[in-house]
Amino acid sequence: MYFDDFFRSYWWLLFPIGFFVFGAWDRWLAYKRSRDHLELIKTYAAQGKEPPPELVKAAQDPMADPSWGAGAPPYPPYGPFGYGRRAWRRYYRWGPYWQWRSAFVTGAVAAGFWFASEYADIPGTDDAFRLVAIIMSFVFVGNLLGAIFSSTFRGGR
Numbered sequence: 001m002y003f004d005d006f007f008r009s010y011w012w013l014l015f016p017i018g019f020f021v022f023g024a025w026d027r028w029l030a031y032k033r034s035r036d037h038l039e040l041i042k043t044y045a046a047q048g049k050e051p052p053p054e055l056v057k058a059a060q061d062p063m064a065d066p067s068w069g070a071g072a073p074p075y076p077p078y079g080p081f082g083y084g085r086r087a088w089r090r091y092y093r094w095g096p097y098w099q100w101r102s103a104f105v106t107g108a109v110a111a112g113f114w115f116a117s118e119y120a121d122i123p124g125t126d127d128a129f130r131l132v133a134i135i136m137s138f139v140f141v142g143n144l145l146g147a148i149f150s151s152t153f154r155g156g157r
Helices: 003-047 053-060 085-089 096-119 126-152
Strands: none
Touching: 003 053, 096 126
């Protein structure tokens, strides 16, 4: 088997491998950041000085970020629903608008695949398009239910 055949057959593996590599890179940077915090605190302790409270808070709680901004709303220790800081920064996306947007987009993609499965004249793609259409239809139904529930049961927001 030649490399171009291998790449043509398994090109999609680039995405999970890329996610794994970038996730490992993110964890390594987080490790370096926490190590640097501890080294700075050790430097303050060796000099007999009191470290700044922001530094101590950042070392104790990885969610503490002095660059968060003065006017920003306070956030729970691990985000609004137990998630991390990244999820809290994107908390504004969890409203009904974003749920309805996701429902419409996935519904349009599902409809496109249904249309392609019925009318595409590409040999051998009927079953593949239909499989993707079925999967996207389930994703659409899930997003639609999420949009309905986020609009109906807003929980005081």
